[in-house]
Amino acid sequence: MLRPRIIPCLLVRNGGLVKTVKFGKAKYVGDPINAVKIFNEKEVDEIIVLDIDATAEGRDPDYGMIKNLAxxxxMPLCYGGGVRTVEQVERIIGLGVEKVSMSSAVTADPDLITRAAEVVGAQSVVVVMDVKKGRFSRKYEIYTHNGKKKASLDPVAFAVKAEKLGAGEIVLNAIDKDGVMEGYDVDLVGRVRQSTNLPMTVLGGAGTLDDIKNLIREHGIIGAAAGSLFVFKGVYRAVLINYPNREEKDALLKNLI
Structure with a gap:
């Protein structure tokens, strides 16, 4: 039986683990390899690692880092950052990564989704949509390049397109909720969730396990991802890698699946 996934998301900058707020104010929180070792011990469902500057700086993926992480x-690993070609996707999968996520490359060239899926399989192709509301229109729009470039795409329409083109999963990231720890953007999640049958992971806003519980209660079998929740502890945001143990997870998911 399929179960909801509870997924730590690690952001990497210059080889270090950081946490952002609304895609800015990055705070260094440690070494990503050490974090992965701790999450191994905590038996996490899956992990997402995003090199947040690779695309914005026009860099290729750091294959050495990816190999070390893999x-x-x-646990299953999803990597994103700087991926622009099918050859890069294939190389990353060859390093032992289960899934490769792409954002700016597939918004600029949606057919890349199909080409990548034909080579590595749809289950390994993840489309990331970083979304925020326009300042004046208040419409949801997709942004790329670390939230600095507007793609002028509606997330609902692009989710439908990604599914048709052969994507295996969507990661929906609410920029305005990033690092705020006040709950997911349930309106955005609901709109996109209704538009596609693809597996979906939601990121941005989780501050408590109740936020994850409410997301799963509302939307069922879904990936609930978080960054700050799993690297900070307490109101002063002391750095502490954490994750619910098996008993806590069972209690969290009780009567929800």
Missing amino acids: TECR
């Missing part, structure tokens, strides 16, 4: 991980 070697260390004992």
Whole structure:
């Protein structure tokens, strides 16, 4: 039986683990390899690692880092950052990564979704949509390049397109909720969830396990991802890698699935 996934999301900048607020104010929180080792011990469902500057700086993926992460991980790993070609996707999968996520590359060239899926399989192709409301229109729009470039795409319409083109999963990230820890953007999640049958992971806003519980209660079998929730502890945001243990997870999901 399929179960909801509870997923830590790690942001990497210059080889270090950071946490942002609304895609800015990055705070260094440690070494990503050490974080992965701790999450291994906590038996997490899956992990997402995003190199947040690779695309904005026009860099290729850091294959050495990716190899080290994949070697260390004992859980499914999704990597994103700087991926622009099918050849890069294939190389990353060859390093032991289960899924590769793309954002700016597929908004600029949606057919890349199909080409990548034909080579590595749809289950390994993840489309990331970083979304925020326009300042004046208040409409949801997709942004790329670390939230600095407007793609002028509606997330609902693009989710439908990604599914038709062969994507295996969507990661929906609410920029305005990033690092705020006040709950997911349930309106955005509902709109996109209704538009596609693809597996979907939601990121941006989780501040408590209740936020995850409410997301799963509302939307069923879904990936609930978080960054700050799993690297900070307490009101002063002391750095502490954490994750619900098996008993806590069972209690969280009780009567929800």
